[in-house]
Structures are given as structure tokens and as C-alpha cells.
Amino acid sequence: MPKSGFVVMIGRSNVGKSTLMNSIVGSKIAITTPKPQTTRLPIQGIVTRDKGQMVFVDTPGILKGAKDMLSKRLADSVRASLEDVDVIAYIVDPTREIGQEEREVMRMIESIDKPKVLVINKIDLEHKPFIDFYRDLSENYTATIEVSALRGTHVHTLIDKFYEFLPEGVYYYPEHQLTNMPNKTWLAELIREKLFLRLRQELPYTTHVEVTEVEERENGMMYVAGTIFTTEERYKSMIIGKGGRGIREIGQSTRKELEAVMGTKVFLDLTVEVDAYWMNRFE
Numbered sequence: 001m002p003k004s005g006f007v008v009m010i011g012r013s014n015v016g017k018s019t020l021m022n023s024i025v026g027s028k029i030a031i032t033t034p035k036p037q038t039t040r041l042p043i044q045g046i047v048t049r050d051k052g053q054m055v056f057v058d059t060p061g062i063l064k065g066a067k068d069m070l071s072k073r074l075a076d077s078v079r080a081s082l083e084d085v086d087v088i089a090y091i092v093d094p095t096r097e098i099g100q101e102e103r104e105v106m107r108m109i110e111s112i113d114k115p116k117v118l119v120i121n122k123i124d125l126e127h128k129p130f131i132d133f134y135r136d137l138s139e140n141y142t143a144t145i146e147v148s149a150l151r152g153t154h155v156h157t158l159i160d161k162f163y164e165f166l167p168e169g170v171y172y173y174p175e176h177q178l179t180n181m182p183n184k185t186w187l188a189e190l191i192r193e194k195l196f197l198r199l200r201q202e203l204p205y206t207t208h209v210e211v212t213e214v215e216e217r218e219n220g221m222m223y224v225a226g227t228i229f230t231t232e233e234r235y236k237s238m239i240i241g242k243g244g245r246g247i248r249e250i251g252q253s254t255r256k257e258l259e260a261v262m263g264t265k266v267f268l269d270l271t272v273e274v275d276a277y278w279m280n281r282f283e
Contacts, residue, residue: 003052003166005086010109012101015093016121020149021045021056024159025178046173051163053171057085087165088116089158090141094131095122115142115165119158124148184211187258191226191270194253195239198246202238206231208278217267224258225269229278236272247272 009017025045045056088109092102109116118141120134138144143161147154188209195207213225228247230236240247251268258266 001168002050002171003163004054004169004171005052005166006055006057006084007087007089007162007166008057008085009089009091010105011091011093012105015091015096016149017091020091020119020121020147020155023149023152023155024056046177047159048171048173048175048177049163052166052169053173053175054159054162054166055172085114086167087162088112088114089119089162090116091119091121092134093122094120094128094134095125097130098133110140116140117142117158117161117165118144120144120146121149124151124153184214187211187214187224188226190257191228191250191254194250194257195228198250198253199238207235207239221265221267222258223267223269226271228270228272229275230272231274231276231278233274236274239272 009021011017022045025047047054047056090105090109118134118138120131122128123131123146135144142165145154145158145161147158149155188211191211192207192209195209208229209226210229211224211226213223215223217223228239230239238246239250241249247270251270255266255268258268
């Protein structure tokens with residue numbers, strides 16, 4: 001009988017969880033930007049092979065000491081993702097010293113009686129001064145694998161290790177399905193990625209994107225309408241840019257990627273609105 005189960009990826013912000021999941025699944029299903037907490041939803045990536053099916057959950061990064069409402073909800077999302085899982089993949093970054101965020105993650109998983117795989121990411125980097133500190137943690141974990149999510153180094157070894165720990169069971173999803181993320185949600189995440197990549201540290205992570213319409217028009221073009229919500233007028237002006245240049249560039253980069261993925265022309269209709277209370281929708 002084949003194996004099937006859930007693998008939860010956990011780690012502090014910017015250790016490369018989303019990049020690793022994209023590398024494992026072989027398709028872009030999670031946004032990957034340099035800004036902390038760009039992953040808000042426990043996006044599921046699905047890998048189906050002869051050995052069985054693994055469903056991956058990518059959790060938001062942990063920011064220790066963050067007091068705002070969104071950060072608290074993100075932490076709650078991580079804890080919820082640890083329930084009823086089969087394997088925990090703890091992703092660490094050897095270029096960064098073990099600190100409060102890392103200790104918070106370790107506390108969250110230490111009492112869970114499940115196989116735990118320590119994944120030391122970014123081994124392709126020449127400067128990784130703290131790698132030995134993380135290697136010393138290996139005795140606390142069921143297995144330790146060193147990988148480069150960006151280059152795909154040892155990713156297949158990691159996948160094989162996950163399969164070792166999965167129970168036998170039926171598939172949760174069809175064999176060719178790569179993610180259970182709704183189409184509108186995936187599109188919104190892609191728009192938000194381009195938004196952060198353009199504005200980087202200038203924009204707060206509390207910016208939110210909602211896709212309200214996805215429709216195939218008579219001419220074969222895909223129409224996508226989305227709204228970017230931000231909390232202040234000054235951020236709205238920053239996103240739109242002088243003469244609308246900013247929102248055009250965000251739209252163009254999103255549209256090009258969508259057309260490459262979907263194999264069809266895309267008309268992307270983006271608007272920007274100020275809503276200081278959009279986070280209340282997630283209560």
C-alpha cells in the first residue's frame with residue numbers, strides 16, 4: 001500500500017521555507033520575497049510519486065516579540081498547522097545566529113511526538129558562520145539533511161527521508177494536483193509578491209491583496225481583477241507611484257508571469273484602496 005501524509009514546514013522568517021517547498025513540488029506555489037512574513041496562509045504543496053503522496057504545509061515565519069494583531073494571528077496559524085501532522089520539517093538558516101525567534105520555534109515543536117527533520121538550508125552560500133551550531137542540534141531530531149532550496153541540492157534526499165516517516169494510507173488529492181490553494185488566492189499571492197519585490201522595505205507587510213474576479217473572455221483572454229489594500233494614504237501613493245508608474249510596473253511583471261504559466265493572454269485590472277481595518281476580516 002502506498003504512503004500518504006502531511007509534512008509541516010516550520011522555521012523563523014526568511015529561512016527559505018517557501019523556496020524549498022517550490023523546489024520540492026517543482027512548481028511555483030508559494031511567494032518568495034526578501035520581506036519577513038510574506039506567507040500568510042498555510043499553503044499546501046502536493047508531491048505524488050510511486051512511493052505515495054506527501055502534502056506540504058508552509059507556515060508563516062515566527063517573529064518573536066511582534067505584538068500587532070496580524071503577527072499574533074500568524075503565530076496562531078503556525079500552532080494550528082502543527083496539529084494532526086505526520087512529519088515536522090524544521091528549516092534553519094546557517095547564516096543567522098540562533099536567537100529568540102529560533103528558540104520560540106524549538107519550544108513550539110519540542111513536545112510534539114512526531115518525526116522531526118532538521119533541514120539546514122542555504123548550504124550553497126560560501127559564508128555560513130553558524131552552521132556548526134545548527135549541526136550540534138542534530139541529536140534532538142529524528143534526521144538532519146543539509147540542502148540548498150535555491151539550487152535544489154540534496155532536495156531529492158530530503159524527499160526520500162520524508163517518505164520514510166509517512167504512514168501507509170490513501171491519497172488525499174488527485175495524482176496530478178500540485179496545490180489545494182484556490183485560484184484567486186494563488187493569484188493574490190503572486191500580485192503581493194511583485195508588490196513587495198518592487199517596493200521592498202518601503203512597504204509594510206500589512207499590505208493585503210484580494211482578487212475579486214477571474215473570467216475567461218470571448219476573445220480567449222483571461223480577465224483578472226484585484227484590489228490592493230493598504231493602511232494609510234501615503235502607502236497608497238507609494239504603490240501607485242508618480243503618474244501611475246508603480247502600479248503599472250507591478251501589473252506588468254505579474255501579467256508576464258501569469259501568461260507564461262497559463263499559456264494565454266491576461267488582462268490584469270488592479271486598484272489600490274486604503275482600509276486601516278482590513279485585518280479585522282481575519283478575526
